[in-house]
Amino acid sequence: xxxxxxxxxxxxxxxxxxxxxxxxAAAEFDKPVMMYSVGKDSSVMxxxxxxxxxxxxxxxxxxxxxxxxKFQDMYRYRDTIEATVKAxxxxxxxxxxxxxxxxxxxxxxxxxxxxxxxxxxxxxxTKHEFDCAFGGARRDEEKxxxxxxxxxxxxxxxxxxxxxxxxxxxxxxxxxIKKGENVRVFPLSNWTELDVWLYVWLEDIPVxxxxxxxxRPVVERSGTWILVDDDRMRLEPGEEPQMKQVRFRTLGxxxxxxxxxxxxxxxxxxxxxxxxxxxxxxxxxxxxxxxxGSMEVKKRExxx
Amino acid sequence: xxxxKDLIRDDIEAxxxxxxxxxxxxxxxxxxVDDGKSTLIGRILYDTGMVFEDQMAAVRAASQTEEPDLxxxxxxxxxxxxxxxxxxxxxxxxxxxxxxxxxxxxPGHIQYTRNMVTGASTADVALILIDARHGVLxxxxxxxxxxSLLGIPHLAVCVNKMDLRExxxxxxxxxxADFMExxxxxxxxxxxxxxxxxLVGDNVVSDSENTPWxxxxxxxGYLETVPVFEDRxxxxxxxPVQYVIxxxxxxxxxxxxxxxxxxxxxxxxxxxxxxxxxxxxxxDTYDGxxxxxxxxxxxxxxxxxxxxxxxxxxxxxxxxxxxxxxxFDAHLVWMHERPLDTExxxxxxxxxxxxxxxxxxxxxxxxxxxxxxxxxxxIALNDIARVRLSCHRALYVDDYQRNRETGAFIVIDSLTxxxxxxxxxxxxxxxxxxxxxxxxxxxxxxxxxxxxxxxxERMERFGQRGATVWLQGLPxxxxxxxxxxxxxxxxxxxxxxxxxxxxxxxxxxxxSAAKAVTDAGLINICAFPSPTRTDRDKLKARIGExxxxxxxxxxxxxxxRERRPDAxxxxxxxxxxxxxxxxxxxxxxxxxxxxIMEALRERGQFED
Numbered sequence: 084x085x086x087x088x089x090x091x092x093x094x095x096x097x098x099x100x101x102x103x104x105x106x107x108a109a110a111e112f113d114k115p116v117m118m119y120s121v122g123k124d125s126s127v128m129x130x131x132x133x134x135x136x137x138x139x140x141x142x143x144x145x146x147x148x149x150x151x152x153k154f155q156d157m158y159r160y161r162d163t164i165e166a167t168v169k170a171x172x173x174x175x176x177x178x179x180x181x182x183x184x185x186x187x188x189x190x191x192x193x194x195x196x197x198x199x200x201x202x203x204x205x206x207x208x209t210k211h212e213f214d215c216a217f218g219g220a221r222r223d224e225e226k227x228x229x230x231x232x233x234x235x236x237x238x239x240x241x242x243x244x245x246x247x248x249x250x251x252x253x254x255x256x257x258x259x260i261k262k263g264e265n266v267r268v269f270p271l272s273n274w275t276e277l278d279v280w281l282y283v284w285l286e287d288i289p290v291x292x293x294x295x296x297x298x299r300p301v302v303e304r305s306g307t308w309i310l311v312d313d314d315r316m317r318l319e320p321g322e323e324p325q326m327k328q329v330r331f332r333t334l335g336x337x338x339x340x341x342x343x344x345x346x347x348x349x350x351x352x353x354x355x356x357x358x359x360x361x362x363x364x365x366x367x368x369x370x371x372x373x374x375x376g377s378m379e380v381k382k383r384e385x386x387x
Numbered sequence: 388x389x390x391x392k393d394l395i396r397d398d399i400e401a402x403x404x405x406x407x408x409x410x411x412x413x414x415x416x417x418x419x420v421d422d423g424k425s426t427l428i429g430r431i432l433y434d435t436g437m438v439f440e441d442q443m444a445a446v447r448a449a450s451q452t453e454e455p456d457l458x459x460x461x462x463x464x465x466x467x468x469x470x471x472x473x474x475x476x477x478x479x480x481x482x483x484x485x486x487x488x489x490x491x492x493x494p495g496h497i498q499y500t501r502n503m504v505t506g507a508s509t510a511d512v513a514l515i516l517i518d519a520r521h522g523v524l525x526x527x528x529x530x531x532x533x534x535s536l537l538g539i540p541h542l543a544v545c546v547n548k549m550d551l552r553e554x555x556x557x558x559x560x561x562x563x564a565d566f567m568e569x570x571x572x573x574x575x576x577x578x579x580x581x582x583x584x585x586l587v588g589d590n591v592v593s594d595s596e597n598t599p600w601x602x603x604x605x606x607x608g609y610l611e612t613v614p615v616f617e618d619r620x621x622x623x624x625x626x627p628v629q630y631v632i633x634x635x636x637x638x639x640x641x642x643x644x645x646x647x648x649x650x651x652x653x654x655x656x657x658x659x660x661x662x663x664x665x666x667x668x669x670x671d672t673y674d675g676x677x678x679x680x681x682x683x684x685x686x687x688x689x690x691x692x693x694x695x696x697x698x699x700x701x702x703x704x705x706x707x708x709x710x711x712x713x714x715f716d717a718h719l720v721w722m723h724e725r726p727l728d729t730e731x732x733x734x735x736x737x738x739x740x741x742x743x744x745x746x747x748x749x750x751x752x753x754x755x756x757x758x759x760x761x762x763x764x765x766i767a768l769n770d771i772a773r774v775r776l777s778c779h780r781a782l783y784v785d786d787y788q789r790n791r792e793t794g795a796f797i798v799i800d801s802l803t804x805x806x807x808x809x810x811x812x813x814x815x816x817x818x819x820x821x822x823x824x825x826x827x828x829x830x831x832x833x834x835x836x837x838x839x840x841x842x843x844e845r846m847e848r849f850g851q852r853g854a855t856v857w858l859q860g861l862p863x864x865x866x867x868x869x870x871x872x873x874x875x876x877x878x879x880x881x882x883x884x885x886x887x888x889x890x891x892x893x894x895x896x897x898x899s900a901a902k903a904v905t906d907a908g909l910i911n912i913c914a915f916p917s918p919t920r921t922d923r924d925k926l927k928a929r930i931g932e933x934x935x936x937x938x939x940x941x942x943x944x945x946x947x948r949e950r951r952p953d954a955x956x957x958x959x960x961x962x963x964x965x966x967x968x969x970x971x972x973x974x975x976x977x978x979x980x981x982x983i984m985e986a987l988r989e990r991g992q993f994e995d
Binding site for chain 1: 673737
């Protein structure tokens, strides 16, 4: 095969395209913000944003919607990022939810997610009048995302209407909106989970240690391992935490995110395990099993 | 696949080293509900091991048949599952040991044009299915035509359901020849045919024993090897500035994705629209400086000289310029329910520039049955037409077939912000030199003065049609009183109306003023004396008969004379056919106002 120096590998092509998307949104919107969930996709998106504006700082802040029920490791990691990143980090928690004593134990995953994530995000966007929010979602994650636009239009109630999305051609993005409306921009749309991990590895991007296997105290629920992360964890009668070598494939709130038994303690080993297992990524996230097509429902309501 | 699996198991780092070098190929798959497209994509995903166990379990559960229905793998949203059809473009991802693939999966039903154009805009290869039982249908020609129009370089034609035609070589060759007859009139770099059965798996990811007479590649083999990196334009350097990076006074970098061509440190460049020349001082990235950047890379360029450059400007090379023009021809694909309005100013987004533009001329549309041009006076959803655009400001463009990046644009409705059309620029004639370019740029301020706001837009904004309500009657008939009462009433109703009453003007100036207000989309109420029929004919001719509502204020003459004893009553000729007649000696003003309001409503003067 002919070797040509002017040929981009698929990963470098994705990188270049994502940078183009981030710059385009930053230029066209009045007040963008980057959703920062602390997960691996957010970390990759953040690196791409740093690349887009280097050597300058990010021209927008980061927003962490804090449900107060993230894993302790995630908070520690977030604080490290906050100390080093060339951008402001806004932390937002739904104060009404906290006042209601909202927690995933007493209220069920649906209600809890509605109030502490979906509602909190809407509140934060409204409060700061953000007209564009970058998100780290990928099209390969879930069926209903396969046809999501890169610039995804939301009405003034932050709602997504799958029947009313603008056609998206080439890399020419329509960023025109009216006051009060906003757009979610997904720079990682065309990345797969493997691409994200490969990028983490090649670029040496630090990620939350929970992604890597380690002995952790867990209990088994609905066929998945739930981490006993701090003393807020409520044990069912007869449940006894046990030490297991586990890791997380996706990070959310505990006890909603389940862990899997694993020995993968490096990025290549995580990739190896992922490829050999061939299980859909979101299987470890309990919220997706609420109802048929549940991610689509959440999206209509304004969750990512 | 097994080799890959072994490598993953035995030496993951070696696998990753290989994976990271993979090239990307985007293809669009088009076809109708029945020709087996979803099955083909499902087959590719399944046979390349891209399907997860839990997904497969769901497919098995949902299948009506004993064998899993692979078409269900590419199934989309809940609403669509209920309707039984896909309604948009869905993107799928898979990789083999040679390449990573992005499939834009588009449906072939009635909305196909809009969806296919969307999916085709970024594709390297178009994959078209032909049902071997039916041969080349018009629909296949249509799909190939759109793929070619969108500048997709490679076409793969799968003659599907060969199992239902006994894998007949003759059938395959007849269909191929038939299609080629048409295909050679299009602009593909190459067209490749495949005898396949998506259902059984013949020649999809492996060569089939059922077609010993076929010695070409299988579909996947072709997708893995068709050369695509040369399809990019590396000849014409185009750098549409996206963002200016200025962290401090010492650093000023122009960030963009190289749209086409190659740029190296030290190269001479000029910036449009200023025409200022400089040299490339550095090509920066987060990962360090580059000596050279090429089409598809996102970089930041610094120049030797301090010249004023902002977003929307384009950096190019002095000996290779784009066409700088405010007026150009293009193929337009209309994508919205609301048809084209040739008087309206739309927004056109081209590279990083957004300008106001009118699509002021429709040359012809493409008849989607014959694929021939035909005369038309309008463009609606899913129509493809050849048009002329006139922009408020010059764009820096290339012919779409020569350069997709700088030949493409989208059209945005400035009222609703919807994307309503996609355009592909067609240019004729020789390239310009810098002298001609600067002349074109300076000509901007000498544009012919004309409005960029159409009647339809005004109507949408005001919720009403522009009109002149002309009150006629004897002196003292109460015309002016009625005029102001009507204005108040219209205003309270949420309408935009005004009484035009310039003091001391003659009738001719009065009519001009009335016309201007009506043109602006307002409801103009006028009670200026226009006693003779000739006066009124002039008025109707000038403003337009259908925009004038004549109201005869037929107040009793004796009463009028009593009110205005000094006035001249001799000139007045009663109108012969007024639209409305009111008599203010018989009814109160409010009643007269209501009669006029009702008449306006009945005429369809208001939108709601």
